[in-house]
Each structure stands twice: as C-alpha cells, then as structure tokens.
Amino acid sequence: MQNRLLAALPAADYGLVGPYLTHIELERGRLLYDPGDAVDTVYFPLDGVISLMTLMANGAAIESATIGPEGALGLMAAVSPRQSLSRAIVQTPCRAVRISAMQLHEAWEKSPAIRQFVDRHTEALFGHAIQSVACNALHSVEARFCRWLLTCHDRISTNTVALTQEFLADMLGVQRTTVTAVARALQKRDYIRYRRGIVDIIDRPGLEAMTCECYGVVRRNYERLLPTTSF
Structure with a gap:
C-alpha cells in the first residue's frame, strides 16, 4: 500500500515534502498524541490504522474516527500550530512516513495542491467524526462492530486483525463482555474467526450485510474528497 494523499501529489509538489519524509514502524498500542499535546509531527500511514479517541474526565473513551493510508494524522498543523484535540493511538501495526509540522507548513505555503489536500482531508475527517457520533448513538453494537472491522480491513493488507478485548471495548464504548458476545x-455465522487478541475476517460480504449505513457513508465521502490521481 501507499499513502493516498502523497500519491496524488504532482511530482513538483511532492518534491517539496519528499526529501523530509522519514519511514517509521508504529507498533500496536503506541500513543502518538494526547489531548493538549502540541502537534509537531505529521504522520502519513502507508498501511495500518490510527484511532482518534475522545476522552472523558472519568477515564472513559470512545473512538471518534480512524486514519489510514487514505489520510494523515496531524495534517492541520500544516496550516498553523495546533494542539491535539483527541488521543491518537496506533490501532494495528502501521508502516508510515512522517514529517515535522514546520517542514510541512513551509511546503503548504508554496503549494496550492498541498493546501487543497489539507482542506479536503479536513472535510473528510470531520464528516467521519460526525457520522461516528450518530452511529454510536443510534446503531447496535453488532452493526458498529462490523463497521469497525470493515473500516480496519480497508486499511490493512491482511485479513487478520490483532487486538485485545479491552482495546475493542474502548473503540466501541462498551463492556468487554459485550465485545465477546x-x-x-x-463467529457462529462464519463471518469471522475470533481468538484471544485476534480477529480473522472470513466473510467480508457477510460483514457488509450486517453493518450499518455509516460504513458506506464515510467511505463514499473519502472517495469523493480524496482522489486517487493528481489534483
């Protein structure tokens, strides 16, 4: 896989950021930002998933959006200095490239194409977050679990997702016993194989039939706003 935003840049515009990109391997569970942290580094996933978690004062948390090869973490820092509004944590093992926010800002000032992809990505991520609000309030845990698996599957190069019950419960905002059930x-429908800390996706069409409309809404929004060819 490759990062969709970077792949869409014309060669001249990519040349403004390419020399400053460094590769990094992000292990599952790695904390990248907490609320209030200065966003000094922007991450472009090549595969894998980063979760944005909304935290409550009592320690409760729920996932508000995910970022994978279609986007970037901390991209608005290209415009001006930013503080993180959420916890950003690596959900699956992730290969990525990163660049300092300052270096990306310098490229943003020079490149209309980079300014455009920052704007489009911001709109897509906002749409993802507000759809998640509605989904978490209105749809069943089963439908949301299927949505989450499909969203994750879109962003990785394998049918196997490694995660813990606790992590899944945080993603969905439910108890671990609910995740197990x-x-x-x-698994009884043969859509997945579930082992301790591992989910194997066996029947993707089955999951698509079980999920809610939110999966398709978010996916179509990304496809509309983040093209796969140069701007």
Missing part, C-alpha cells in the same frame, strides 16, 4: 455471534 458480539464476536461469538459473528
């Missing part, structure tokens, strides 16, 4: 129900 839903996973077992999907």
Whole structure:
C-alpha cells in the first residue's frame, strides 16, 4: 500500500515534502498524541490504522474516527500550530512516513495542491467524526462492530486483525463482555474467526450485510474528497 494523499501529489509538489519524509514502524498500542499535546509531527500511514479517541474526565473513551493510508494524522498543523484535540493511538501495526509540522507548513505555503489536500482531508475527517457520533448513538453494537472491522480491513493488507478485548471495548464504548458476545455471534455465522487478541475476517460480504449505513457513508465521502490521481 501507499499513502493516498502523497500519491496524488504532482511530482513538483511532492518534491517539496519528499526529501523530509522519514519511514517509521508504529507498533500496536503506541500513543502518538494526547489531548493538549502540541502537534509537531505529521504522520502519513502507508498501511495500518490510527484511532482518534475522545476522552472523558472519568477515564472513559470512545473512538471518534480512524486514519489510514487514505489520510494523515496531524495534517492541520500544516496550516498553523495546533494542539491535539483527541488521543491518537496506533490501532494495528502501521508502516508510515512522517514529517515535522514546520517542514510541512513551509511546503503548504508554496503549494496550492498541498493546501487543497489539507482542506479536503479536513472535510473528510470531520464528516467521519460526525457520522461516528450518530452511529454510536443510534446503531447496535453488532452493526458498529462490523463497521469497525470493515473500516480496519480497508486499511490493512491482511485479513487478520490483532487486538485485545479491552482495546475493542474502548473503540466501541462498551463492556468487554459485550465485545465477546458480539464476536461469538459473528463467529457462529462464519463471518469471522475470533481468538484471544485476534480477529480473522472470513466473510467480508457477510460483514457488509450486517453493518450499518455509516460504513458506506464515510467511505463514499473519502472517495469523493480524496482522489486517487493528481489534483
């Protein structure tokens, strides 16, 4: 896989950022930002998933959006200095390239194409977050679990997702016992194979039939706003 934003840049515009990109391997569970942290580095995933978590004062958390090869983490720091509004944590092992926010800002000032992809990505991520609000409030845990698996599957190069019950419960905002019950129900339908800390996706069309409309809404929005060819 490759990062969709970087791949869409014309060669001259890519030349403004390419020399400053460095490759990094991000292990599952790695904390990249907490709320209030200065966003000094922008990450462009090549594969894998980064979760944006909204935190409550009592320690509760729920996922508000995910970022994968279609986008970037901390991209608005290209415009001006930013503080993180959420916790950014690596959800699956992730290969990425990164650049300092300052270096990306310098390229943003020079390149209309970079300014355009920052604007488009911001709109897509905002749409993702507000759709998640509605989904978490209105749809069943089973449908949301299927949406989450499909969203993750789109961003990785394997049918196997490694994660813990605790991590899944945080993603969905439910108890671990609820995660276990839903996973077992999907396994009985032969849609997934669920082992301790591992989910194997066996029947993707089955998951698509079980998920809610939010999966398609978010995916179409990204496809509309973030083209796969140069701007």
